[in-house]
Every structure is written in structure tokens, then in C-alpha cells.
Amino acid sequence: MTLDYLIIGAGPAGLQLAALLQAEGRRDYLVLEGAERPGAFFARFPRHRQLISINKPRTGTDDPELNLRVDWNSLLSDDPELLFTRYTPRYFPQADDYLRYLADFAERLRLKVRYNTRVERIAFADGVFTVDGHTARRVVVATGVSRAYEPPIPGFELAEHYADMSVDPNDYLDQRVLVIGKGNSGFETADALMETTTVIHLAGPSSVHMAWRTHYVGHLRAVNNNFLDTYQLKSSNAVLDGQVRRIERDGDGFKVTFSFSRADEVEKELRYDRVLACTGFRFDASIFDDSARPELAILDRFPAQTSAFESVNVPGLYFAGTLTQQRDFKKSTNGFIHGFRYGVRALHRILESRHHDTPWPATPxxxxxxxxxxxxxxxxxxxxxxxxxxxxxxxxxxxxxxxxxxxxxxxxxxxxxxxxxxxxxxxxxxxxxxxxxxxxxxxxxxxxxxxxxxxxxxxxxxxxxxxxxxxxxxxxxxxxxxxxxxxxxxxxxxxxxxxxxxxxxxxxxxx
Known part of the structure; x- marks a missing residue:
């Protein structure tokens, strides 16, 4: 059977699109998920388990539309029980609560998800996609950014990546630690290790941007910025502005050559016991063969997309979820659940209009x-x-x-x-x-x-x-x-x- 839609990934975006297709009820679709449960990303990330997507059950209004302005985790459905605000009162909830929510969302709506089915190869010929034995007229990739982003730093392979490093502060007792990356994962990590380390330096080439000033929620959030106090109040730690030029082994530790932006690129060698890479993630395009491989954008971290969330070079290949932030990178909210849930709804309407002659819903x-x-x-x-x-x-x-x-x-x-x-x-x-x-x-x-x-x-x-x-x-x-x-x-x-x-x-x- 050739499906209308094959969705890759049962994270929030994949489930959101599946829920919209299920509610509409006229299209054949299937979601393929490599893990045994939905939302597998949240089983490991964030590493210290606290989400920074706000959850506010008490709003003073019973208007469900207004409430979604301060509920950044719920997916869209007609079921009032399927609101994440019913799962925890915590303003910054725990990732395990979100795993429970996604599992309930998929089960209660009876979404068509096939678990333990990791996609190995996507091919495209004669207007049809072949995905490990499945065929579909259109494929929607909702896998998120699942591969570590590795900047071109000589010796970067010596660093411990955010995905693999220990999150036990006692494992860093009396150590000097360098954290590469000035995003929320870097500050989250530094904040967790401040009590046990002797020194933490947090390094990166860009300035620290505060989300409360830029209004881009992917910039540093106040909930993660305690580390800045320890730097500005001269409590051992520091934020280094500039480029890590190289990382080398030095006995039991590491020698890191750093070029300081604020000092006219003056280079200095600094020694650390541990180097942690909190440099973010990128799209994994390894599942595509040459016939279906999408062009990439923004340092090859995201698939390049049209305004319809379609690949610029592979017709019928669409993207949903955090991958769609390529369209509004560091400007709006397609990289986050509270933004892309609406992006997915727009994608559903685009698909209906383009492929099923269903006009965009309109009120006279x-x-x-x-x-x-x-x-x-x-x-x-x-x-x-x-x-x-x-x-x-x-x-x-x-x-x-x-x-x-x-x-x-x-x-x-x-x-x-x-x-x-x-x-x-x-x-x-x-x-x-x-x-x-x-x-x-x-x-x-x-x-x-x-x-x-x-x-x-x-x-x-x-x-x-x-x-x-x-x-x-x-x-x-x-x-x-x-x-x-x-x-x-x-x-x-x-x-x-x-x-x-x-x-x-x-x-x-x-x-």
C-alpha cells in the first residue's frame, strides 16, 4: 500500500501532525519511530532534566486559547484532557513528565505509530518515496536535530559531548573545567557543576544574548544564568569571548589554545582537567540516499526549505518541528514546541491545499x-x-x-x-x-x-x-x-x- 504520508519520528512534531491527520480522517498515514516510546529525545535531554519551556496551569482564565499563550508544552487537539498543564504544576517541568504526556497523547488519540522501527534508507523515484520497504507519496521528516554539531576545532574529538558527559557533580570534584558553548545547554551544565569544580570557564565566539532582551527563547534564559553572577562578581569562574583554536592532551589533562576577541585576538594557552562540548545539534541526513538527499543550510545544520516547509530540491519531502527553524532561525519560535505546534498545523493545511484540493479554511x-x-x-x-x-x-x-x-x-x-x-x-x-x-x-x-x-x-x-x-x-x-x-x-x-x-x-x- 502506498501511503499518502509517511512521518519519520514520533516526537512532539510527528505526533502533532499525526493527530491532525487522524482527526481529519481521510488520509493514509503512518509514523515510524526508532525507539520503543514517543518523544525519545526527552528520555536523555536536557541532561539535567529540567525543561525551560514554561508551564502555567493557573492563569485566571478558562479560555483555552488564551491559556496556550503560557502553556509551552501542550500539543493541539480537541481533547481538554490532553493538556500538559494537567501533568505537573511546575513552572519549569521535568522531562520525565513530558515523556508521560507524549505517551498518553499518542495512546489516547490512537495515533498510527510503529515503534522500534529505525529508518535506515529513504529513496525517491517516479514520484514515490521508498522508506525501508514502506512506500509513500510524501514523506514528512520530524526527527529533530539528532546529531551532535562539531565545530571545526583541531582536537575537538578529545572533548566530552553534552550527550555523553557525566551529570554527577561529584565526578568533577576539584577539577578545572572548560565548557565550549554559550547556549542554554552550556550554562545549564556550568550551573550544575559550580559547587564541586575549582574553576569553570565557558567559552564561545559569540556574545552572550539574553532571551529576555532579544525575545528569542533559544538565547540564554534567566533560569540558567546563575553562572553569570559567579563571573561578574569574581567568584573563580569566567566567560571567555573568542575562538578555541585547538585542544591537545597535556598529561592527565588538556591544553587549550584560546584566541580572545576582546584582546585583539591575543592567544593564550589554558589548562583544564575536563573539556565539555555543549555546542548543540544538527540534522542527521545520513538516512537519505542520493535520490532523496535534501540540500542543507546554516552550516549544514538544517535542511533547506521553501515557505511550504518542503525541501528546496526534493519534491514531496517535507519537514516538521524543530527542523523548520531554518525558516526563522533565531527570530521566532519554529525551533520550539510552543511555536512549531502551530507550524505543523499550517503544514497540514498546506498539504491539504496542495495535494488534496482543500482550500485554506476561511470564514466569510x-x-x-x-x-x-x-x-x-x-x-x-x-x-x-x-x-x-x-x-x-x-x-x-x-x-x-x-x-x-x-x-x-x-x-x-x-x-x-x-x-x-x-x-x-x-x-x-x-x-x-x-x-x-x-x-x-x-x-x-x-x-x-x-x-x-x-x-x-x-x-x-x-x-x-x-x-x-x-x-x-x-x-x-x-x-x-x-x-x-x-x-x-x-x-x-x-x-x-x-x-x-x-x-x-x-x-x-x-x-
């Missing part, structure tokens, strides 16, 4: 400024998708021949590439931070900020706020910013609603 509206404004305001005050996938997903109001339709959660690039067809006039709504938001210190009270609910200067706001752009024939011809609001409510009649209605009316009159 009256062709009046008031109706369009009311629909936009209602959505932006509830949507979790645009909230989580800021700047990447958009709600689109199309206007054509007097007919007005409201389309939810369309990838902006997919719309721009004509994915929903030619649109003479469209109002495209996103939630976005200001263009220079990462340059503003939000805790510096000496820096002027736009006052909340300020009409007329909303375009200068740095914080998250709605932006409505007008597309005519695929070109952006006008845009309107709604004033930011402390409680993220954009429905004040004179501040938000009336200015938007006037903007919409002007654009409709300009047809």
Missing part, C-alpha cells in the same frame, strides 16, 4: 470596515498562534469581487509566495516586536519608551503589538500599528478600534 465576513475591524480585533485579543509565532504567522483578510474571507495562521512567506492564490487586496495581521527591540534594555528606566496605549506612535513601540499590513497584488502598500498595551488587550475603542477601522476604510475606498 461582510464587506464593511466595521466587520473586518471587529474580526481582527477579536482574534488578536485571543490568538495563541500569532502570539507564539510572532512575525511568522499571520491572519489574512482577503477582499475580492466584493467577497471578504478571514484566513487564520498563514505563514507570511507562504502568503507572499502565492500559497493561498492570487489576492488582489489583503489585510495581513501579525503580532510583532519593534524592529530594534533587541537593542533596548527593558530594565533601563533612563531609556524613554512609548507610553502604553499611545495613539499615533505605535510604530515606534518595541514591545509586542499588532501590525496590520495591506497587500495589493502581493506588494505591501500600507501598514498600521496598534498601540502596545501592558495587559496585551488591544480593544480600547478610541485607542485601538477606531484608528484601525479608519485605516481599513481608507484602504477599501482606495480600491
Amino acid at each position: 465576513l461582510k464587506a464593511t470596515p466595521e466587520a473586518i475591524t471587529d474580526a481582527i480585533v477579536a482574534r488578536i485579543n485571543r490568538t495563541s498562534a500569532l502570539w507564539q509565532q510572532f512575525g511568522f504567522l499571520a491572519d489574512v483578510v482577503t477582499v475580492e469581487d466584493g467577497l471578504v474571507s478571514y484566513l487564520e495562521e498563514v505563514p507570511v512567506a507562504y502568503l507572499r509566495d502565492g500559497g493561498v492564490g492570487p489576492v488582489p487586496l489583503a489585510f495581513v495581521t501579525t503580532l510583532e516586536y519593534g524592529p530594534d527591540h533587541d537593542k533596548v534594555d527593558p530594565f533601563d528606566i533612563t531609556v524613554g519608551r512609548i507610553a502604553q496605549d499611545t495613539v499615533g506612535r505605535a510604530h515606534d513601540a518595541a514591545y509586542l503589538h499588532p501590525v496590520v499590513r495591506v497587500h495589493r497584488g502581493g506588494e505591501v502598500v500600507a501598514e498600521h500599528h496598534l498601540a502596545e498595551n501592558l495587559e496585551n488587550r488591544w480593544d480600547r475603542p478610541e485607542v485601538h478600534v477606531r484608528p484601525l477601522a479608519e485605516f481599513v476604510a481608507r484602504q477599501l475606498d482606495a480600491r
Whole structure:
């Protein structure tokens, strides 16, 4: 039997797509998973077992859509019991709780998953994929980034990788330790070892970027930044800015040559008892033969993709989950569950549209400024998708021949590439931070900020706020910013609603 879809990997993304296909009920699909359970990544990672994806069961509202704004772990389904917030009250939950959740999600929805089935070879010929004896018209790879990323450092093979190093602090007693990598895994590791080591240096070529400033949640999170205190307060540890040039054995330890960025590339030899590599992961493309091998991007760490999450060189090969961060690398949230769950829903709609002649779901509206404004305001005050996938997903109001339709959660690039067809006039709504938001210190009270609910200067706001752009024939011809609001409510009649209605009316009159 040739399947409509073969999904590789039963992690959160693979299960999310399977749940959408199962609910739709008209496509033949199968998920192949190499482990004996779903979410095998979380059986080992993060190594110190605390997730940094927030979990907030108590929100003060029973609106499930609003609650997903502060629930970064639940997958999307119509079953209210399948919310991760029911599994633990911990704000930063344990990975083992997430394993339980994923197992229950797959079992309760009766998803078609074949476990203990590790994919060895994917081939493509005559419009059909062959995957270890299975055949499918389309393959969706949702394996995540499963191979260690190894920077080109001579002697790097001498380092212990994050995936394999001991997580027992006593194994590092009285040792000098170098941690390569300034991401969350590096800081998580350093924080765990501070009590038993004599010295920890944390090294990397890039500056430390704080997530609370950049709004990219893959940057350093406050929950992992205790180590910075020990550096800045001169408590033995340090952050080294620059390049590790080489790693060499030196008796029972290691000699590391380091080039300091802040000192005009001055090189210094430093000695350590252990070198730990927390340099992240990359996509494992070894399962593809030459007929189906996707092009790679971003230092070969991710598959290169179109705006439809399809391989740029292998038709019918799609990607889901953290692999899709190639589309918004270090800008939005496709690398994380709370972002890619909506990306997977968009992918499902793309697949239905492209391969099964099912138009993007749309709600008809009256062709009046008031109706369009009311629909936009209602959505932006509830949507979790645009909230989580800021700047990447958009709600689109199309206007054509007097007919007005409201389309939810369309990838902006997919719309721009004509994915929903030619649109003479469209109002495209996103939630976005200001263009220079990462340059503003939000805790510096000496820096002027736009006052909340300020009409007329909303375009200068740095914080998250709605932006409505007008597309005519695929070109952006006008845009309107709604004033930011402390409680993220954009429905004040004179501040938000009336200015938007006037903007919409002007654009409709300009047809």
C-alpha cells in the first residue's frame, strides 16, 4: 500500500501532525519511530532534566486559547484532557513528565505509530518515496536535530559531548573545567557543576544574548544564568569571548589554545582537567540516499526549505518541528514546541491545499470596515498562534469581487509566495516586536519608551503589538500599528478600534 504520508519520528512534531491527520480522517498515514516510546529525545535531554519551556496551569482564565499563550508544552487537539498543564504544576517541568504526556497523547488519540522501527534508507523515484520497504507519496521528516554539531576545532574529538558527559557533580570534584558553548545547554551544565569544580570557564565566539532582551527563547534564559553572577562578581569562574583554536592532551589533562576577541585576538594557552562540548545539534541526513538527499543550510545544520516547509530540491519531502527553524532561525519560535505546534498545523493545511484540493479554511465576513475591524480585533485579543509565532504567522483578510474571507495562521512567506492564490487586496495581521527591540534594555528606566496605549506612535513601540499590513497584488502598500498595551488587550475603542477601522476604510475606498 502506498501511503499518502509517511512521518519519520514520533516526537512532539510527528505526533502533532499525526493527530491532525487522524482527526481529519481521510488520509493514509503512518509514523515510524526508532525507539520503543514517543518523544525519545526527552528520555536523555536536557541532561539535567529540567525543561525551560514554561508551564502555567493557573492563569485566571478558562479560555483555552488564551491559556496556550503560557502553556509551552501542550500539543493541539480537541481533547481538554490532553493538556500538559494537567501533568505537573511546575513552572519549569521535568522531562520525565513530558515523556508521560507524549505517551498518553499518542495512546489516547490512537495515533498510527510503529515503534522500534529505525529508518535506515529513504529513496525517491517516479514520484514515490521508498522508506525501508514502506512506500509513500510524501514523506514528512520530524526527527529533530539528532546529531551532535562539531565545530571545526583541531582536537575537538578529545572533548566530552553534552550527550555523553557525566551529570554527577561529584565526578568533577576539584577539577578545572572548560565548557565550549554559550547556549542554554552550556550554562545549564556550568550551573550544575559550580559547587564541586575549582574553576569553570565557558567559552564561545559569540556574545552572550539574553532571551529576555532579544525575545528569542533559544538565547540564554534567566533560569540558567546563575553562572553569570559567579563571573561578574569574581567568584573563580569566567566567560571567555573568542575562538578555541585547538585542544591537545597535556598529561592527565588538556591544553587549550584560546584566541580572545576582546584582546585583539591575543592567544593564550589554558589548562583544564575536563573539556565539555555543549555546542548543540544538527540534522542527521545520513538516512537519505542520493535520490532523496535534501540540500542543507546554516552550516549544514538544517535542511533547506521553501515557505511550504518542503525541501528546496526534493519534491514531496517535507519537514516538521524543530527542523523548520531554518525558516526563522533565531527570530521566532519554529525551533520550539510552543511555536512549531502551530507550524505543523499550517503544514497540514498546506498539504491539504496542495495535494488534496482543500482550500485554506476561511470564514466569510461582510464587506464593511466595521466587520473586518471587529474580526481582527477579536482574534488578536485571543490568538495563541500569532502570539507564539510572532512575525511568522499571520491572519489574512482577503477582499475580492466584493467577497471578504478571514484566513487564520498563514505563514507570511507562504502568503507572499502565492500559497493561498492570487489576492488582489489583503489585510495581513501579525503580532510583532519593534524592529530594534533587541537593542533596548527593558530594565533601563533612563531609556524613554512609548507610553502604553499611545495613539499615533505605535510604530515606534518595541514591545509586542499588532501590525496590520495591506497587500495589493502581493506588494505591501500600507501598514498600521496598534498601540502596545501592558495587559496585551488591544480593544480600547478610541485607542485601538477606531484608528484601525479608519485605516481599513481608507484602504477599501482606495480600491
